[in-house]
Amino acid sequence: MTTISQLSEHDVITGSDFDAGEISGMRSAAWILLVTFALNVLVWALQRGGFPPVASLVDLFLGVQLLRLKHNWRAWALVRAGLGAAFALFIVLSGLFASSAVGLGTSILGAGQLAYCGSLFLLLFGSPSMSRVYAGRALFGLAFVLTLVGAAVLALQRVPA
Numbered sequence: 083m084t085t086i087s088q089l090s091e092h093d094v095i096t097g098s099d100f101d102a103g104e105i106s107g108m109r110s111a112a113w114i115l116l117v118t119f120a121l122n123v124l125v126w127a128l129q130r131g132g133f134p135p136v137a138s139l140v141d142l143f144l145g146v147q148l149l150r151l152k153h154n155w156r157a158w159a160l161v162r163a164g165l166g167a168a169f170a171l172f173i174v175l176s177g178l179f180a181s182s183a184v185g186l187g188t189s190i191l192g193a194g195q196l197a198y199c200g201s202l203f204l205l206l207f208g209s210p211s212m213s214r215v216y217a218g219r220a221l222f223g224l225a226f227v228l229t230l231v232g233a234a235v236l237a238l239q240r241v242p243a
Contacts, residue, residue: 106215107205108148111159114201114222115145148206156206163202170195187235194228197221 122138140162147155170192177188204210204218 101209103210103212103215105151106212107210107218108151108153108156110215110219111202111205112145112148114198114205115141115148115159118198119145159202160206163199163206167196167199167203170199184236184239187232187239190228190232190235192232194225194232197225197228201225 119135119138119142122135122141126132126135144155144159144162148159173192173195174189175192177185177190177192179185180188201218201221204214204221210218
């Protein structure tokens, strides 16, 4: 069996090099990143304008690498999740200091982003057990719901009374 340190940057690690939790975690994280990319592109297309979601290309790239079980990209996905969590914490805190309804929607969106990043941490950090993989998937579901609720609260604020 090949060790990680013996692999070059371009080598693909086969499924036999990981345990079931690592494979499930990497593939689940890959699909989460790819779905996020697709949703960001869809939202951008529906808005018919604005700056294209260039930052989402990182999610696309990392998702493809993780889906191919390229172990060395796992660390970069964790860096992406860490930066996203730091940004989400800033969003939550700024929502707490904003006006009541706008602040509530902003805080909910930030909490959704924190849950999203937390799901990536659960799926990719170390050697996840299958129960941790299931928890990461469930946390992504919660992130999706929080994002929808936060967007709805903000949208209701824009509707004139």
